[in-house]
Amino acid sequence: MAGSFRIAGGMEAIVDALAATLPADRLHLSARVESISRTGGVVLARGVSCQADHVVLAVPPRIAAGLTYDPRLDLDMRTALTAIPTWMAGQAKFVATYDRPFWRDLHLSGDAMSHCGPLMEIHDASGPDGTPAALFGFLGTPAPHRAGRAGEIEQAALDQLARLFGPAARTPIRTALQDWAFQPETATEDDLTPPSTHPDYGLPPRLSGLWEGRLHFAATEVAPEMGGYLEGALAAAEAVSARLQAAIPTL
Numbered sequence: 001m002a003g004s005f006r007i008a009g010g011m012e013a014i015v016d017a018l019a020a021t022l023p024a025d026r027l028h029l030s031a032r033v034e035s036i037s038r039t040g041g042v043v044l045a046r047g048v049s050c051q052a053d054h055v056v057l058a059v060p061p062r063i064a065a066g067l068t069y070d071p072r073l074d075l076d077m078r079t080a081l082t083a084i085p086t087w088m089a090g091q092a093k094f095v096a097t098y099d100r101p102f103w104r105d106l107h108l109s110g111d112a113m114s115h116c117g118p119l120m121e122i123h124d125a126s127g128p129d130g131t132p133a134a135l136f137g138f139l140g141t142p143a144p145h146r147a148g149r150a151g152e153i154e155q156a157a158l159d160q161l162a163r164l165f166g167p168a169a170r171t172p173i174r175t176a177l178q179d180w181a182f183q184p185e186t187a188t189e190d191d192l193t194p195p196s197t198h199p200d201y202g203l204p205p206r207l208s209g210l211w212e213g214r215l216h217f218a219a220t221e222v223a224p225e226m227g228g229y230l231e232g233a234l235a236a237a238e239a240v241s242a243r244l245q246a247a248i249p250t251l
């Protein structure tokens with residue numbers, strides 16, 4: 001995949017590095033935001049609450065639409081949020097890890113496009129120098145047909161990897177099937193049917209300047225360029241950061 005980059009340590013390395021710069025008492029990990037009020041009150045799951053001058057929602061718009069707002073968001077604002085699909089929200093990945101990247105011995109890259117088996121696009125997902133050794137594939141089976149079939153899919157995926165890369169693929173150390181379509185923090189029912197083309201993204205004017213400019217949307221879907229990708233998430237965050245710095249000169 002020329003021109004593509006991967007991050008050593010995986011995506012969580014970025015999150016951990018960002019979190020390490022924040023005061024520990026400001027972090028509420030694994031705490032779902034449930035409601036937000038115009039006066040700055042934010043209520044998290046299990047009843048914990050915080051107070052904020054500005055609220056920045058860096059969650060997919062359809063997920064944001066499902067939060068409770070006090071006062072309620074107008075119908076046209078909620079409609080604007082639910083109209084924005086999250087690119088790839090309905091996708092799933094299967095990963096198999098091995099004691100060594102055996103396919104490289106056969107001069108195989110680990111990359112494949114396949115229509116025979118559940119995985120449609122497969123890549124070598126090994127770490128630097130092949131450690132840990134891993135192959136991953138995007139599932140081609142539509143989300144509605146994946147529900148409740150994890151065991152069957154995993155077995156068929158290993159059979160497929162063995163056909164492509166040799167019998168050693170059948171004996172991984174570990175496998176994982178991650179299905180974002182059924183993660184309530186990423187996808188809604190509307191995302192079970194993925195968009196056929198990459199959506200046009202950007203912050204709809206209706207969602208700009210809410211609550212006297214103190215409620216912000218900062219997920220990748222509001223980025224005017226590279227929306228739906230990691231790059232868009234960075235651009236959206238930088239745009240909100242600039243707005244906050246203008247509003248709060250001491251920031």
Ligand SMILES: Cc1cc2nc3c(=O)[nH]c(=O)nc-3n(C[C@H](O)[C@H](O)[C@H](O)COP(=O)(O)OP(=O)(O)OC[C@H]3O[C@@H](n4cnc5c(N)ncnc54)[C@H](O)[C@@H]3O)c2cc1C
Binds near residue numbers: 186220
């Ligand atoms: C299978 C797959 C493969 C992808 N591959 C690529 C790729 O190769 N390159 C690329 O550039 N992009 C890729 N993407 C897209 C990329 O992951 C997203 O663009 C990016 O993660 C968006 O970042 P974000 O910060 O806007 O939102 P997210 O990464 O979705 O982060 C939102 C966070 O908010 C949390 N959250 C949700 N609801 C709540 C709540 N109520 N309270 C508290 N927290 C909440 C979620 O748990 C999540 O941690 C892929 C996506 C998927 C699903």
